[in-house]
Amino acid sequence: MKKKNLLQRAIIIAVVTLLGIYIVIGPRRKPRLSDFTWSGIKTTLASNIRLGLDLKGGSHLVMRVRTDEFLKKLTEGNALAIQTAARDAGYPPKDVKVEATSGNYRMILEAVDPSKFGEIEEAVKKKVDLTDWTSSTSGNTNTWTLTPTAQRALAEQATEQAKRIIESRLDAVGVAEPLVQRHGALSSHQILVQMPGIQDPERVKDLLKATSRLDLVHVVSPASPAPVQTYATKEEAEASLGGTVPNNRKTLEYAERTEPTTAGQPAAATDKGKQWVVVEWPAVVDGSELRNASATQAQGGASDYQIAFSFKPSGAEKFGAWTGANINQYMGVVLNDEVKSIAYIKSQIFDQGEISGRFTKESADDLALTLRSGALPAPIEYQEERTVGPSLGADSIRAGVRASVFGLLFVVVFMLFYYRGSGVNAVVALLLNMILMLAALIVFGATLTLPGIAGMILTIGMAVDSNVLIFERIREELLTGKTIPSAVEQGFQRAIVTIIDTHVTTIISSLFLFVFGTGPLRGFAVTLVLGLVINLFSAVYVSRTIFMWQLSRKRRLESLSI
Amino acid sequence: MIQVFKSINFDWLGRRRLFIGISVFLMLAGLGSAMFRQWKNPDGAFNLGVDFKGGTVVTTKFNQPTTAEAIRETLARQGLADATIQGVTDRADTFLIKLPLERTGGEQSQEVELGRKKVRDALNTIGPEREAYEILGTEAVGAVAGAQLRNKAIAVTLAALVGMLVYIAFRFEWTYGAAAVIAVFHDVLVTLGFFSIFQWEVSLTVIAALLTLVGASVNDTIVVFDRVRENRRLHRRDSLYKITNDSINQTLSRTVITQGLIILSVLAMVIFGGDVLRNFSLALLIGTIVGTYSSVAVASPIMVWWEQRIEAAKKADALGAAPLTARSTRAGSSKAKAEPLSARAEKHPRGAV
16 A cells, blocks of 8 residues: 555656656747757746846836826816806806815805806706716805715726826837736826836837827917917916916917927927917817827928828817818917917818927827827826846846855755755755746746745745754654654654644745735745745655655665665 | 754753843844934935835946946036945946935926936946946836835735734744744844944845745744644643753754755855845845844743743632742742743732733
8 A cells, every 4th residue: 555655656746847847948839859958948948937127127117197187187177167167058157266186176166146056057067077076055155076986986097098008109119018007006006017128218218108288279369361479478478368367268388490309398498489379278179089190201301200190080070160160260289288380270171280390200200109199198107117238137147046056055965964865855855846936937927036036045945944844853753762664754744734834924924925015025925935835745745755765665674864 | 863963951041031131232233223323314224225215226337447436426527416326246347326316396206217317418428328338227216106115015024924923823822923923023123223233225125035034033933832832742741941941952953954054045145146136135144043043042932931921820810829929939949940930920920910
């Protein structure tokens, strides 16, 4: 019965070992003979193990979506709509104020006649969707407050939308195998972007962050042929509106013929030609109606580029209706709150337009790309950037491997010296542990990071501990005068209680690291947990089988090399 | 068979005053250093890395031989006076250029993006990128992310400790769990103390090392406690004091071998692991040494003391205070040498309640 048991154990171990070795060094396709030469093994090994960015090089970005800005914009937009709706219904309000601090978004309508609140609310409800807002009245004011549930839901939507836009921008700019995922707690609205192989993330960072926003607006000015009305300073422009800017007007900078701009960044302010204009707000059509945008060469200079755009049917309809009704009026093309060009409307236009402004090829490409991928719902800000060049990564691999090899060497030499024959037993278990750990990393698709290597080195320590615990226990049992088989039996039985307790406590703490930890801590926890679980197999099961085999070879064993 | 210890019979618990004294001294030294540095500079208690403090580190390789001083001057000329330059010990041509977060207003997020650009602009005055120098890597962390990472690291460590406490309480007694956790807490404090005294940089990987040592130190304690549990079943007549001493002695060769091997392989990491792993391995090295010491010198005395107080309290409840005084004098005189802890506990039963 013992013999059969031993055979069964030997088969299990052989299968697991061979499988482990093949997973580590075997290719993921039909193997060829050349795969088993030294260089062949090296290349398959490199393709099998997924290295983290800190080892293979690349850029890791964590950004936060400013959902507070998003909610603020939403509140402001709604306030404007409420004012318009109330006015259109014949109850022009005294004032509509907006309160937007983080966690608190309100619109406060001050009415001329508080007794008409019911009518105002009715009229507003028809025009503006206020399902997410709670309404309350006190004195001559009516306040709409955005509910916390809606705040959370809207912020979440904005983050998801930003994530999709970032994905499409990364795709458009041609970053290979990017990873885009949510980061941290859900309420932190963070997005993690990993870009393997990117050494200089500056351009991509600017591109992802760009809020490129296109608006086509009606410029307040006497109609053509009179020249367009511009002002030398912002103050002058405001003065033309009587000092305060009403909700439906905006003063904007007009920088005709600016220097080439890069996406998302305002042009370097050149004093020459910097003017201000007053425009009607909201815009006639905005970037959300865009169907396409692309960089084209300007007709004049060969080095100048412009951006040609076209609208979706709904936008084209709006644009066509407005241009038809406003022949000879001035229209402004506004990019990121800066008027790029102003032209008078010669005839009705439906769906075509262009932004000129002396762009370089690259900046025009980037701008067109950000316009195409849609506007980010809210600005994003970078919170973390980690970029590792390939040479630095290779250095880390070398250092990590060197440290592991030296550590392993120490351990092997000591075990063989101290435990003699049984030391071999421990060394076999240790090597098997390393192989199976790599195999497990590959099977689970985990990435090996620098802290991961540290976790592996620690696993070596824990694996040795298990063997030492067992061997010391066997020695103790032998000293009390037990026969060899029963000393081995007892040694394992007693030591295993301790081994399980020590392993479970370490696994518990590693699980906390894995679940709640961030990037580097996680990589560490993954290898440690895998290593410890495997260790229960290699140090206990395998080591024990080798002892059983040794004992079974002779009927009566006189001495045990331990 | 080679043996570290043939047969050892050392009274570990008898030296508890000395051990606790050493531990208290080490903890006070670290705490003193942290407080003194904090007093001198509000952020000075620890040399926090960018992970926790925020800021930018640009790893730069120079193709012409240069010195930290020369780089500092170049950067200072370009308005980056607050940059710190740190050489990489295993590569003479590579330097870490560290920029702190700018503390003007709420615009910290800008800083995360611009650190690399600023350094590059300043270095371009030496010569063009790739020819004169090469940026090998950047790490930039904003203040918000830094605080987040710091809070998370502390929370995860505490959560892991509670998790272990619960597990040990479930497998042993809750006093064992508490003793193990106190010992681990001690290890973390002492290790952090070293980091404050020598101003080694505390980065995210150092936290990983601290967590590892939390695991490893509890391991070591469990090995002793496990033996105590076993011996208590086998030798019901012996006092806990004697059993604990015996258990420490029985597991001593394992402790020395395992911990010695771990210390050796961690030492290999300190020596051969390069700069990237240095602080991680330093934390592990000190933590392992302290952890080995604490499972014998801190966890066991606390556990014995605690158990004895509970025991004494139970006896006091059962017998009342008066007869116990007479009994304990006798016990105290006959067993005073072997069981000083228990004798003391029985002499002052009121203190136990």
